[in-house]
Amino acid sequence: xxxxxxxxxxxxxxxxxxxxxxxxxxxxxxxxxxxxxxxxxxxxxxxxxxxxxxxxxxxxxxxxxxxxxxxxxxxxxxxxxxxxxxxxxxxxxxxxxxxxxxxxxxxxxxxxxxxxxxxxxxxxxxxxxxxxxxxxxxxxxxxxxxxxxxxxxxxxxxxxxxxxxxxxxxxxxxxxxxxxxxxxxxxxxxxxxxxxxxxxxxxxxxxxxxxxxxxxxxxxxxxxxxxxxxxxxxxxxxxxxxxxxxxxxxxxxxxxxxxxxxxx
Numbered sequence: 487x488x489x490x491x492x493x494x495x496x497x498x499x500x501x502x503x504x505x506x507x508x509x510x511x512x513x514x515x516x517x518x519x520x521x522x523x524x525x526x527x528x529x530x531x532x533x534x535x536x537x538x539x540x541x542x543x544x545x546x547x548x549x550x551x552x553x554x555x556x557x558x559x560x561x562x563x564x565x566x567x568x569x570x571x572x573x574x575x576x577x578x579x580x581x582x583x584x585x586x587x588x589x590x591x592x593x594x595x596x597x598x599x600x601x602x603x604x605x606x607x608x609x610x611x612x613x614x615x616x617x618x619x620x621x622x623x624x625x626x627x628x629x630x631x632x633x634x635x636x637x638x639x640x641x642x643x644x645x646x647x648x649x650x651x652x653x654x655x656x657x658x659x660x661x662x663x664x665x666x667x668x669x670x671x672x673x674x675x676x677x678x679x680x681x682x683x684x685x686x687x688x689x690x691x692x693x694x695x696x697x698x699x700x701x702x703x704x705x706x707x708x709x710x711x712x713x714x715x716x717x718x719x720x721x722x723x724x725x726x727x728x729x730x731x732x733x734x735x736x737x738x739x740x741x742x743x744x745x746x747x748x749x750x
Contacts, residue, residue: 507704507726508582508600511632511673511687513548513562523750525549528720530745536606536736537650542568542578544743560584570606578604592622598638608648608733610660614640618669630675637668644733661732667691683710703727716749 528546533539544566551559563581567574582600589595599615616638624631644661646652673687684707691702704726712718726739 507689507691507702508562508580508602509687509689509704509706509724510562510582510584511671511689512685512706512708512722512724513546519552519555521550522552523549524552526747526749528745528747530743532741532743534739534741536570536739537648538571540568540570540606542566544745556588558584558586558588560586568606575605578606592625594620596620598636604648606648607735607739608645610643610645612640612642614638614667628677631673632675633670633672635668635670637666640665640667642732646733648735649733650736663732665693666695668694681712683712684708685710701727701729703729710747717746718749719746720744 526546526548528548530544530546532542532544534542544564546562546564548562549560551561553559561581561583564579566578568578569575580600580602582598584596584598586594586596595617596619597615597617600613602612603609616636618634618636618638620632620634622630622632640663642663646656646659649656669689669691671687671689673685675683675685677683686705686707688705689703693700704724706722706724708720708722710718710720722741722743724741724743728735728737728739731737
């Protein structure tokens with residue numbers, strides 16, 4: 487078992503690791519208290535609309551470590567290789583960790599920490615950490631409806647490389663922002679028989695000391711098909727809306743992704 491855990495750790499950290507919102511409700515596994523280690527690895531290809539068209543290869547890892555029947559550590563990360571115009575880069579990525587405590591079977595309370603970097607958009611680094619809760623409102627063998635709320639500290643550092651037609655004098659400028667933010671999210675999961683699964687999720691980040699003009703909104707739709715118990719294919723649509731970005735990048739950010747996944 488120690489070798490297995492070490493191998494999974496190396497898989498995670500060996501992947502060079504994107505949107506300012508990490509779609510955790512689409513990615514995180516449902517906890518299985520009978521397994522010490524569980525997770526998925528999912529390579530993918532996608533196309534995005536940015537300052538220039540971008541083609542990407544990514545590899546995603548999502549691992550849960552069981553500490554006891556009520557406590558888990560979840561680690562989610564992503565590696566991305568991209569072609570931006572004619573250039574090849576080891577570019578965008580993220581890492582997200584949660585210490586999940588099951589207060590009750592339907593209620594989770596968890597501190598979290600995460601880092602996101604997306605050079606192709608001009609995001610040098612975004613770090614965040616705080617406390618969140620997740621509440622499973624409704625659950626059957628086919629349908630799960632969950633929601634959550636949290637509060638976190640966030641630091642962002644941007645340049646102007648992702649800005650369409652930037653002013654030449656801004657090319658080397660950096661913008662930074664530190665803030666306290668709240669988050670509200672919800673997800674709906676539906677199983678079509680034993681093979682098909684659809685997940686929709688929505689997220690809102692807001693500053694408690696500001697107004698609605700500073701909202702960060704995101705939503706996603708994910709469809710998965712399990713070919714076997716440990717192998718499947720998936721398709722994902724994600725959209726992020728920045729109502730007041732720190733630098734004048736495009737406010738709408740869309741990602742269409744597809745690939746295969748391996749679960750264990």
